[in-house]
Amino acid sequence: MNFDLTDERQMLQDSLRRFLRDNQEALSASTRLGNSDNTLGFDAEIWAKLAELGVIGALFSEEDGGFGGAGFDLTTVFEELGRAGAVEPLLDTAILGGGLIAALGTEVQKELVEQVIGGEVHLALAHGEPNSRYDLAQVETTVIHEGDELVLTGRKAVVVNAEAADYLIVSARETGVANDEEGISLFLVPRDSAGLSLRGYPLMAGGRAAEVDLDGLRLSAAARLGAAGAGFAALKRASNRAEVALVAETLGAMEVATDLTREYLLTRQQFGRPIGSFQALQHRMATLLIELEQARSAVINAAGHLEATAAEQALHVAAARNLVGRAGRLVAEESIQLHGGIAMTEEYELAHIAKRIVMAEHRFGDTDTQLERFIDQSAA
Numbered sequence: 001m002n003f004d005l006t007d008e009r010q011m012l013q014d015s016l017r018r019f020l021r022d023n024q025e026a027l028s029a030s031t032r033l034g035n036s037d038n039t040l041g042f043d044a045e046i047w048a049k050l051a052e053l054g055v056i057g058a059l060f061s062e063e064d065g066g067f068g069g070a071g072f073d074l075t076t077v078f079e080e081l082g083r084a085g086a087v088e089p090l091l092d093t094a095i096l097g098g099g100l101i102a103a104l105g106t107e108v109q110k111e112l113v114e115q116v117i118g119g120e121v122h123l124a125l126a127h128g129e130p131n132s133r134y135d136l137a138q139v140e141t142t143v144i145h146e147g148d149e150l151v152l153t154g155r156k157a158v159v160v161n162a163e164a165a166d167y168l169i170v171s172a173r174e175t176g177v178a179n180d181e182e183g184i185s186l187f188l189v190p191r192d193s194a195g196l197s198l199r200g201y202p203l204m205a206g207g208r209a210a211e212v213d214l215d216g217l218r219l220s221a222a223a224r225l226g227a228a229g230a231g232f233a234a235l236k237r238a239s240n241r242a243e244v245a246l247v248a249e250t251l252g253a254m255e256v257a258t259d260l261t262r263e264y265l266l267t268r269q270q271f272g273r274p275i276g277s278f279q280a281l282q283h284r285m286a287t288l289l290i291e292l293e294q295a296r297s298a299v300i301n302a303a304g305h306l307e308a309t310a311a312e313q314a315l316h317v318a319a320a321r322n323l324v325g326r327a328g329r330l331v332a333e334e335s336i337q338l339h340g341g342i343a344m345t346e347e348y349e350l351a352h353i354a355k356r357i358v359m360a361e362h363r364f365g366d367t368d369t370q371l372e373r374f375i376d377q378s379a380a
Contacts, residue, residue: 008077008308012058016077019053020084026350027086028349039200040164041208042088047067051119059094064102065114069305074241079299082252085352087206089122089161091245092279097123100169100186104226109188112167124165126156126189126212129237136363137181138237141214143173148222152187152195152217162210163200165191172216174229186231187223194218205359206352228291240313243364245300247324250360251299253353254328257335258288260350264339273332281338284330286335291327298323311377318373325360325367332357 004015020027026043050056058073060066074095081090086320098116099110101123108305115121134140141154154174176183189196195217200210203331226234265276265285275281302320332354336343343350361367 004025004158005072005076009072010056012073013076013080014081015053016055017083019049020080023049023086027084028352030183030248039208041161041202041206042164046086047088048119050090051117056090056094056119057117060102060113060117064098064110065117068252071115071241071244071306073297073308074245074306075251076353077243078248079252079255082249082254082255083249085206085253085256085356087351089124090162091208091242091249092125092161093121093123093165095237095242095245096125097165097167097169099241100112100125100225101188101233101238103234104186104223104231105188109225121167122161122165123342124159124161125170125171125238126159126162126168127171128157128159129155129345130157131178135179136239136368137179137184137232139171139173139184140178141170143172143185147199148219150171150187150219150221152219153215153377154214156212156214158209158214159198160203160207162191162198162212163208167191168196168212169225170212170217171215171231171235176229183229183233184231184235185228186235187219188225189217189219189223203214203359204293205356236310236337237313239364240317241306243317244299244306246360246363247295247299247320249303250328250357252359254292255362256333257350257357258285258292258352260336260353261285261288261335284334284338288331291330294326295327311380314373318370321365322360322370325370328357328361329367337346 026046048052055077057066058068058077061069077285098113102113112121116123129138129140131140141152144151149380152170154172156170165206168191170187170189171184173183174185195215197213200208202208225231262285265281268275271365298320302316305316335350336354339350343346345351365373
């Protein structure tokens with residue numbers, strides 16, 4: 001089987017890699033924790049140039065106004081973002097937010113997708129809650145019908161890109177109880193709506209998120225995405241796509257970590273020769289390379305099943321997340337150990353890359369959660 005990129009994807013990869021390399025200084029400045037000058041959590045100029053290059057459009061199908069949208073389009077883009085350590089919120093604005101609007105929105109709502117592709121609009125998905133524990137169906141935020149208005153009350157946790165978003169896609173329960181897949185609705189909410197408040201903070205691996213409080217947020221029925229109480233299936237599909245993008249991003253970061261480690265072992269001198277000539281370190285480096293190739297295979301497999309049935313998607317995504325999570329943690333820890341103290345300094349790129357690898361495991365479900373999902377899907 002041929003796993004080479006198509007000509008179009010190869011061109012996309014080459015142009016994106018060249019752009020990110022040429023703008024590495026600006027990217028690094030926007031990712032550092034505690035950068036008080038950057039309240040967005042990313043570089044707005046970089047975002048505009050990514051849109052101009054067509055990178056955002058590559059994440060949408062032709063029917064939705066883009067020119068890609070397949071699993072391998074996602075992995076091509078996000079592997080390069082992972083290699084560069086970029087924190088630009090493509091996952092939140094395009095795959096989660098834009099993907100949900102494209103799947104469920106009315107013709108009027110779908111006009112936002114064109115603006116997302118053009119880099120003019122940012123989105124954020126306000127779905128996770130303090131008690132969710134990686135369970136997509138655990139939604140306690142409620143909707144009350146008062147005449148022609150819908151009143152939302154609840155709290156959303158760790159909403160990535162919320163401060164920069166023009167609109168938030170908010171999940172809330174119209175019927176049923178927490179943990180029911182039926183009864184969850186999605187709403188398109190302007191960020192400056194009355195009754196919606198944000199408390200923002202920087203994330204450990206770069207970027208920003210916020211806690212979102214909904215206190216009597218009033219909306220019209222026109223704000224709803226799709227049918228009432230029928231948002232779970234679209235949420236699950238968007239989450240699967242986001243998780244494939246995340247493992248591809250982690251793979252790119254793992255590649256950089258191993259490259260930096262190999263280079264260090266070949267240049268660091270001890271006892272008059274490079275430490276990479278010591279057999280014990282060669283064995284540890286060989287293990288990292290093996291884990292990297294296993295992770296690459298898992299990413300390819302997950303991307304190839306994004307157009308399969310919902311059950312097959314869930315099975316292969318969980319398998320990829322579990323394998324890449326375990327392999328990524330090993331690569332991060334071993335890379336730091338093989339470097340020694342220099343790997344922990346903020347000025348050295350590996351410190352940032354390792355944090356991104358480790359923290360990526362905890363978004364959408366850690367390795368233990370993914371193993372449970374895989375077992376459940378295998379038994380179904």
